[in-house]
Amino acid sequence: MSPAGHGDDRLVRSYVVTGGRAQPSRNTLDHITLISLSADSADLNRAPLNPEQLAVLAALSQSSQSVVELAALLRLPVSVMRILLCDLMEAGHITAQRRITDAAAPDITLLEAVLAGLQRL
Numbered sequence: 001m002s003p004a005g006h007g008d009d010r011l012v013r014s015y016v017v018t019g020g021r022a023q024p025s026r027n028t029l030d031h032i033t034l035i036s037l038s039a040d041s042a043d044l045n046r047a048p049l050n051p052e053q054l055a056v057l058a059a060l061s062q063s064s065q066s067v068v069e070l071a072a073l074l075r076l077p078v079s080v081m082r083i084l085l086c087d088l089m090e091a092g093h094i095t096a097q098r099r100i101t102d103a104a105a106p107d108i109t110l111l112e113a114v115l116a117g118l119q120r121l
Contacts, residue, residue: 028096029082029086029096030067031066031067031068031078032066032067032068033067033097034064034065034096034097035056035064035065035066035067035070035085035094035095035096035097036060036064036094036095036097037057037060037061037093037094037095038092038093038094038095040092041057041092041093041094044091044092044093046093049088049091049093052074052076052084053084053087053093055074056070056074056081056084056085056088056094057088057093059073059074060094064097067081067082067085068081070085
């Protein structure tokens with residue numbers, strides 16, 4: 001039974017939290033995408049945000065978090081968190097940092113120099 005005493009309402013709650021949507025508006029967020037507050041977030045209107053989105057912003061005020069960390073913190077499915085984060089991103093409250101794996105191929109000479117340095121240890 002849930003703390004409010006209304007039974008297990010997680011399915012209904014997720015539906016309500018996402019506004020009935022099952023897919024995020026963009027497909028750029030994976031589990032390890034790092035999310036942080038935008039520079040303009042403090043100046044933006046937070047009145048239309050739901051409690052879960054406000055909780056995300058509160059968590060991000062401490063430090064940047066990955067998508068999966070935010071989902072665990074708020075005890076929401078990752079799919080629901082992605083939808084909330086996309087809404088916050090479109091409103092300008094948050095930014096997503098590019099993953100290292102999205103960057104250009106690493107410089108081979110740099111990797112060889114690092115390997116040589118490690119072998120000397």
